[in-house]
Amino acid sequence: MEWISGKSSWRKGAIRTVYRLIHMTGVIGFGAMIGLASAVDSLHMKLLELAFLLLSLLLGLYIHTKSTHALIPYTLLIWTISPEIRRLLDWSFQSYSDTSIIMLTPYCVSLILLIPILKHFKRIDPRISMILKIIGAALIYGFFLGILKYRLSSVYELLNLAVPFLVLAYVHVSRFDSTVWDRWLRSFAYLAVIVGVYGIYQYLVLPPWDYFWMTTADMNSVGLPEPQKFRVFSLLNSPGPAGMFLGFALAIMIVQKKWRAFGIVGIMIVAFALLLTLVRVGWITCVIMIIAYFARSRLKSKLQLLTLGIIMVLAYVFILPALPGANQVTSRFSTLGSLEEDHSFNERLDFAKYIISDMITHPVGRGLGSSGLGVKLTQNSDTLAVFDNGYLNLFYSFGLPLGLAVIIMLGYLFLVLYKMSKTEKSYAPISFAAISATLFLLLGSNVLSGLTGYILMLKISLALTYTPLNRREM
Incomplete structure (x- = not known):
């Protein structure tokens, strides 16, 4: 001894x-x-x-x-x-x-x-292990396929896609109790309020450092570098990530009181900042998550969601028109009813046709580094910095077999979380809402990577890890 x-x-x-x-x-x-x-x-x-x-x-x-x-x-x-x-x-x-x-x-x-x-690698159960093996095989294949051609871009994209799945494994092996998980989600809400407050300040004042970035980074889609004439990006890289971040946070703040920061005031701040980003997909994602949670939650939660929904609609109808930038927001959302006249929507359709034809000629894929933000690290002209379809991006990077394997894995997660949410009502509904949002968002971009992937995998991991033991301190 x-x-x-x-x-x-x-x-x-x-x-x-x-x-x-x-x-x-x-x-x-x-x-x-x-x-x-x-x-x-x-x-x-x-x-x-x-x-x-x-x-x-x-x-x-x-x-x-x-x-x-x-x-x-x-x-x-x-x-x-x-x-x-x-x-x-x-x-x-x-x-x-x-x-x-x-x-x-x-x-x-x-x-x-x-x-x-x-x-604590031995703690990983077969279900999580299978998910990690599929994404691991795709990443290794994509990395070796792209490293010789794209070099540092491949390394960056490997990190970009691998890090979110580390969260899935970390939450599973760490075995924290549910009070810690609630603290995580609440801290995310506090961050969203900070992002929202700064975003509103940024819109009204436009600090010199953000002005400098707008004028030197050639971000033409953001708008004019003048107060109240651009799309808010707050602390994030651009309006897109900012809108997704705020949309994810707004959804969890609406569906559960224990995950809110500063109550109804916090919700209104995040919602208004989300409006100023003019990112429609952020709102659509938020609505999808709320509906998915609504469908799988308890009756009490459904009544709370209905009440908050009515409040949000009334605020949009009566309060929004009196706020600065209201005309830009309402005109942006009006195009949802006429997508055939929406320039960005038509560009996405044309892009999808181009990528499908490329996939037919390159069924083995082009490897990591061929698309995404990492292309800035290489001088290779055969790259795509912006990829407007996440599903096609999986095929483009990993080839048809492994791209299909990753998509099937996501479908498997959707079915597992759907079944779990029938009986487990603590975290399965929010995890089901997150996988539902993931499957939708992949229609626009590869949200499995970077900050969006990190947040989505954090939410998905909670239900996959939750057991009766998580109700008390480990």
Whole structure:
């Protein structure tokens, strides 16, 4: 027994030593960067970007060791604020680049989730394991197919798609109780209110750093770089991600009181900011999630949803017309009734026809790095930065067999969560709402990647992990 006890103490001591070495290395590296920056002026900006990444990573490791349950809210925070930090630095140095070290920060911080996953890998049940094997096979195939041609773009897209599925595994192996899960969703709602408040401020004032970014990044679709004449993007990269972020948050805030931030006031702030993004798909997604939750929830929840729905409709009819920017919002939504006259809708149709013809000639796929934001890291002209159909993107990247396997896996998740939501009413309804939104959103873009994928997989993972044991502290 003494030998076993001694061995256990040795392991704990070794783990503590490793973490101390990581922290010490980070501090020394940070000091070296400051010294180098003071010697070479041209490196100032890149070194500050690297410093932000390093400090975020070190803080994430500290949170993992001291307060593991706060790791998910922390990663969500980093995902949310990183684009704005980048804009502040660009404005400070009056320099813009398509690539920035800061944009790697959310991925690097999210990789901390691998530590508990590897430590408790044996806890993963066969159902989660099957999902991870399918997406893992697709990612490995797509990576090796694209790495020789697209290089760093393939690495970036690998992270972009792999990180959201780490959340699925992390929630499953961490075995937190339901109070922690509620805290996660509530922290997401608080972040959404912050995004909403800043978005409204941004719309009314247009801070100089956001103005600088709009004029240098050639974001023509955002609108004129003048107050109240552009589509709000708040802390995020563009109106699209901002609209999706707010739409996801608004849905959970509406369906459950315990997941709200600042009550009805918080809901109205998020809803108004979502309107200012002019992202119709954000509202459609929110409605789909509410309807899916409505269909699988208890009677009491249905009555609450109906009441809130009436309040939202009344606010849209009577309050919205008196607010700044109302004409832009109402004209944008009026095109939903005449999609054949909608320019963006027609462009998507033409794009789908082009991709289908390309898939027929390249059934094995083009690999990771051939599409997505990562194409900015390569000079290859044979790439697509914007991909307007998520289903076709899966085939385009992974080929017909593995692309179909991923889609079947998502269909399997939909059926599993639908069945679970018949009996389990705590988290299965919101997980079912999330997979329903995923299947819809894939008609427009590959929402399995990046921040949208991260949020969707977080919601989906709750029902897949929930057991009676999660009702109490583990």
